[in-house]
Amino acid sequence: xxxxxxxxxxxxxxxxxxxxxxxxxxxxxxxxTRAFGATRALDGLSIEMAPGELVALLGPxxxxxxxxxxxxxxxxxxxxxxxxxxxxxxxxxxxxxxxxGMVFQSYSLFxxxxxxxxxxxxLRMRKIGAGERRKRAGDLLDMVGLAPQASQxxxxxxxxxxxxxxxxxxxxxxxxxxxxxxxxxxLDAKVRLQLREQIRTLQQRLGTTTLFVTHDQExxxxxxxxxxxxxxxxxxxxxxxxxxxxDPATAFVAEFVGVMNRIPGELQAGDQVTALGGTLPVxxxxxxxxxxxxxxxxxxxxxxxxxxxNGIVTTRTFLGSVxxxxxxxxxxxxxxxxxxxxxxxxxxPGASVAVSLPAQPVLVAARRVS
Amino acid sequence: MATLAERASxxxxxxxxxxxxxxxxxxxxxxxxxxxxxxFLIPLWAALRFAGxxxxxxxxxxxxxxxxxxxxxxxxxxxxxLTIALILPTAVYVHLRLPKLRRLLEGIxxxxxxxxxVVLIVGVLAIAPGILKGTxxxxxxxxxxxxxxxxxxxxxxxxxxxDLKTIVEASNSLGAGWxxxxxxxxxxxxxxxLLSATVLTVALVLGEFTIASLDLYQTFPVWIxxxxxxxxxxxxxxxxxxxxVTWIFLLAITVVGSRQSxxxxxxxxxxxxxxxxxxxxx
Numbered sequence: 217x218x219x220x221x222x223x224x225x226x227x228x229x230x231x232x233x234x235x236x237x238x239x240x241x242x243x244x245x246x247x248x249t250r251a252f253g254a255t256r257a258l259d260g261l262s263i264e265m266a267p268g269e270l271v272a273l274l275g276p277x278x279x280x281x282x283x284x285x286x287x288x289x290x291x292x293x294x295x296x297x298x299x300x301x302x303x304x305x306x307x308x309x310x311x312x313x314x315x316x317g318m319v320f321q322s323y324s325l326f327x328x329x330x331x332x333x334x335x336x337x338x339l340r341m342r343k344i345g346a347g348e349r350r351k352r353a354g355d356l357l358d359m360v361g362l363a364p365q366a367s368q369x370x371x372x373x374x375x376x377x378x379x380x381x382x383x384x385x386x387x388x389x390x391x392x393x394x395x396x397x398x399x400x401x402x403l404d405a406k407v408r409l410q411l412r413e414q415i416r417t418l419q420q421r422l423g424t425t426t427l428f429v430t431h432d433q434e435x436x437x438x439x440x441x442x443x444x445x446x447x448x449x450x451x452x453x454x455x456x457x458x459x460x461x462x463d464p465a466t467a468f469v470a471e472f473v474g475v476m477n478r479i480p481g482e483l484q485a486g487d488q489v490t491a492l493g494g495t496l497p498v499x500x501x502x503x504x505x506x507x508x509x510x511x512x513x514x515x516x517x518x519x520x521x522x523x524x525x526n527g528i529v530t531t532r533t534f535l536g537s538v539x540x541x542x543x544x545x546x547x548x549x550x551x552x553x554x555x556x557x558x559x560x561x562x563x564x565p566g567a568s569v570a571v572s573l574p575a576q577p578v579l580v581a582a583r584r585v586s
Numbered sequence: 587m588a589t590l591a592e593r594a595s596x597x598x599x600x601x602x603x604x605x606x607x608x609x610x611x612x613x614x615x616x617x618x619x620x621x622x623x624x625x626f627l628i629p630l631w632a633a634l635r636f637a638g639x640x641x642x643x644x645x646x647x648x649x650x651x652x653x654x655x656x657x658x659x660x661x662x663x664x665x666x667x668l669t670i671a672l673i674l675p676t677a678v679y680v681h682l683r684l685p686k687l688r689r690l691l692e693g694i695x696x697x698x699x700x701x702x703x704v705v706l707i708v709g710v711l712a713i714a715p716g717i718l719k720g721t722x723x724x725x726x727x728x729x730x731x732x733x734x735x736x737x738x739x740x741x742x743x744x745x746x747x748x749d750l751k752t753i754v755e756a757s758n759s760l761g762a763g764w765x766x767x768x769x770x771x772x773x774x775x776x777x778x779x780l781l782s783a784t785v786l787t788v789a790l791v792l793g794e795f796t797i798a799s800l801d802l803y804q805t806f807p808v809w810i811x812x813x814x815x816x817x818x819x820x821x822x823x824x825x826x827x828x829x830x831v832t833w834i835f836l837l838a839i840t841v842v843g844s845r846q847s848x849x850x851x852x853x854x855x856x857x858x859x860x861x862x863x864x865x866x867x868x
Contacts, residue, residue: 318755320756322749327748328774338760
């Protein structure tokens, strides 16, 4: 599948969902820029996607992630830069001939067609005969668990069902790349969770290279092979979910992904920072010397119950195996600390505690003026 | 497929349940209904009495009946086709690419209602090229202008009820070019809107008198008027006939449109717009 296979991809018979595409498709976004008026939606974005990989683009609204996806889909054009699929520049190929399956944020099923006809639409456009088309559309509906709803119209389906049909429709054309534009954000929490797992399972089974845009970090971290965090049209960092969480490259990533405490500290010469009465080595990017904030995850802080400690417990939230404890430190600094729930009994609001930093390298960021 | 779909849709349309109105309101409803009913039906009944059943038989044989009716029907067909061919792509394009122009377009399309028909036809006759003068195409072109406000509104309402941008993009990403997208995705979803536009255009053309008579065409309404000078009864019978035919036509379109609309979850077909509750902004 190295060349444009508008016809071949569709005519290649075979049971969908067994082998998927051997080798998959590689995708390269190279130095994309796009400006809307004065705002730069994309400012030199480059991402390389390995065949069969699921890459999530994560970022606050307006960070350019959707623009990037729409450029790959062919609905927007980049001012500069190019999109390469399997090494070929597709910038001049119209959306209809890119062979990319897309699932949209809003419900995008054709209201005049039944679920089965919706799924079969792409095959129809590829001139697949009615019998074959129905069979394959039926298989795909079965794959997303909606075979009984085949003859229903979109308005008779729930939101989650509609998005599953939309997913089946996008996969029916055996796309070279699957594009997911916040497909779960219109759904309620429970359905979102189910569908999240379903999408990931299907994607892995089919080995379809997938670009997934979301503003929900949990979604990105749980589904993607790699997550690209975007801000102001730029990629801040792209890494595997665990690396992103444990080893964020920038303060933006550190705070956007997961919960992060900011503890005032003083940056010394020689990559040392003093905070909470200790001195620690600094890792990663560092601002100018002087007043900084040390960035620490709730599970990265030590907490002991002591008389006359440096903090007072204010809140205690049970989260299952861990309990999140809110602590008010002197100087109007509030931090959150995770403790195993079994040990949290003593940490009732009002208890005096000592919060300290373990002797490990920490991330720092310029002091936030608040 | 159709049978499957129809079976599936049976019993899906939510039953309309109305709260019982308080007695006072209920009585007022009937009073209003009766008064309005009388206002509309008494003239019809009077016309029917005046013409007599016998007149209906002789209408058909009257000189000019067939030719004038044929002309009116031809004009209705041409006007409808031209109007839709003109308005539909424009409205779709504006919705997709130039949403800011929607207001302006709405303003422009209302002009034919504001400008008196007399002014319009005098202007048209002054500038119309010689080739068109005296042909029914000229009249059809004028009717296209007159029908524009109604047709545009109907189609615009239909488009607004769709998430057009997403649907078009979905269709594109599945490999459909513009032709297929328009034919297989947009048009079927605008069915009720197009029916509304057609109904309004046809009704307008079948009833238009001023322009046709000023331009010396003997359309059906003009023929009825001319005929009334010689035979009052026959012309009244012809009017009633025209009224019933148009009415049945409108009813048929509304019923067919509503049935389709129920199947695909579309809005009610009304003669002026096809409104669907919008669930999200565009």
